[in-house]
Amino acid sequence: MHVTTLSEPGAAGRGSPGTPAWAARHGGRATLAALLRASRTDTLATFAAFEQALPGLRVPPRTELNPPHWELGHIGWFQGWWTTRFPAWSQGPRAEPTLTRRPALRPDAEALYDSSAVPHATRWALPLPDVATTKAELARQLDATLALLADAPDDGDDTLYTFRLALLHEDMHHEAALYMAQGLGVPAADARWQPRPLPAPPAALRIQGEEIELGRDVSAPGFAFDNEFGRCRERVAPFTIDAQAVRWDEFLPFLEQGHGQARWWTEAGWAWRQQQGTARLQRLHAQARPGFAVTFISAHEAQAWCRWAGRRLPAEAEWVLAQRQAGAAFRWGDVWEWTASAFVPFEGFEPHLYRDYSAPWFDGRPVLKGASWLTQPRLAHPAYRNFFGASRCDIPAGLRSIAV
Numbered sequence: 001m002h003v004t005t006l007s008e009p010g011a012a013g014r015g016s017p018g019t020p021a022w023a024a025r026h027g028g029r030a031t032l033a034a035l036l037r038a039s040r041t042d043t044l045a046t047f048a049a050f051e052q053a054l055p056g057l058r059v060p061p062r063t064e065l066n067p068p069h070w071e072l073g074h075i076g077w078f079q080g081w082w083t084t085r086f087p088a089w090s091q092g093p094r095a096e097p098t099l100t101r102r103p104a105l106r107p108d109a110e111a112l113y114d115s116s117a118v119p120h121a122t123r124w125a126l127p128l129p130d131v132a133t134t135k136a137e138l139a140r141q142l143d144a145t146l147a148l149l150a151d152a153p154d155d156g157d158d159t160l161y162t163f164r165l166a167l168l169h170e171d172m173h174h175e176a177a178l179y180m181a182q183g184l185g186v187p188a189a190d191a192r193w194q195p196r197p198l199p200a201p202p203a204a205l206r207i208q209g210e211e212i213e214l215g216r217d218v219s220a221p222g223f224a225f226d227n228e229f230g231r232c233r234e235r236v237a238p239f240t241i242d243a244q245a246v247r248w249d250e251f252l253p254f255l256e257q258g259h260g261q262a263r264w265w266t267e268a269g270w271a272w273r274q275q276q277g278t279a280r281l282q283r284l285h286a287q288a289r290p291g292f293a294v295t296f297i298s299a300h301e302a303q304a305w306c307r308w309a310g311r312r313l314p315a316e317a318e319w320v321l322a323q324r325q326a327g328a329a330f331r332w333g334d335v336w337e338w339t340a341s342a343f344v345p346f347e348g349f350e351p352h353l354y355r356d357y358s359a360p361w362f363d364g365r366p367v368l369k370g371a372s373w374l375t376q377p378r379l380a381h382p383a384y385r386n387f388f389g390a391s392r393c394d395i396p397a398g399l400r401s402i403a404v
Contacts, residue, residue: 015383032149047177065184078113085104108127171379182374205242209235209237215230239322245398251294258305264307268300293334302397309401312340314401333370333380368388369386
């Protein structure tokens with residue numbers, strides 16, 4: 001029996017050699033230094049948009065938001081915590097994470113910026129340094145990080161692990177800043193962060209059933225997040241799947257014909273829908289763009305649309321198998337895509353040194369696959385497993401569906 005694995009030629013798609021994702025996960029010291037600089041340039045450009053649009057950088061204290069000023073300081077803190085301040089920075093993902101750190105640029109750094117220790121609701125009242133000081137510390141930290149990287153003994157995966165982690169962490173926060181900006185009405189002037197229209201739906205893709213193996217071995221080269229490791233072997237039956245994300249054209253009729261009817265929702269989804277009230281429908285109509293992928297919808301809404309349309313969400317294994325079998329015919333990267341699979345560890349999972357990245361979130365929330373128009377291209381990798389609560393509708397997430 002043939003078993004498809006991600007290491008097969010052509011299976012990785014955007015994660016293949018020569019792609020931005022490959023450079024981030026496999027590039028050497030010189031490549032990584034250039035990417036760290038580029039990431040910082042984008043971070044500062046997006047922060048400047050907040051400065052221009054929001055007097056005093058004030059944002060409402062909501063659970064899905066963070067103060068932009070705090071975000072900026074946190075990015076620098078995280079980079080230093082795992083590189084210049086971490087004595088075991090060159091020992092790879094299984095280094096002991098609790099080692100005493102070298103001094104920070106400021107004595108209160110942990111009290112201000114450690115996201116694992118600073119409660120979210122308190123971040124609006126923290127005694128942050130002024131913006132000019134925060135930017136100066138951010139620049140000093142990047143200079144120190146690049147100096148340490150330049151002195152690294154080799155381009156080995158263990159040696160470069162924490163630098164790659166810091167890079168992709170900053171890229172994640174950049175995407176979060178972009179969708180936070182969109183929710184607050186802060187314009188993104190850079191054409192890279194504009195959504196792309198989709199063509200009329202092409203023919204659906206017929207995917208052959210086979211046994212598929214998710215996960216990767218610890219001996220595989222390059223960087224990967226801890227939740228990508230381990231093994232998960234599944235037998236997948238044949239199925240037919242959309243070649244691209246569902247467009248607003250297909251979703252809008254559901255707003256009038258099904259969004260307010262309990263029969264299309266799960267029990268948890270209907271409870272969420274009732275809590276949202278009519279304001280949710282108004283928001284969906286306001287953000288709808290025919291010809292573009294549906295986005296900023298919750299997993300509850302994705303599931304309800306599927307029931308209404310006589311479809312279903314793909315499981316994670318089905319999404320991955322379709323991407324591997326169909327190749328370029330399987331268009332992805334327009335929106336994050338909700339799946340029917342819970343975010344669970346693969347067999348043999350072991351947390352990496354950043355303990356809070358995956359393990360605290362194995363609580364039943366869904367996996368999202370793909371990437372969005374706001375994702376840095378180097379973060380978009382077919383093995384990447386994103387994860388958010390099913391009620392989140394502030395992220396650039398949509399869906400594709402499978403015939404029932």
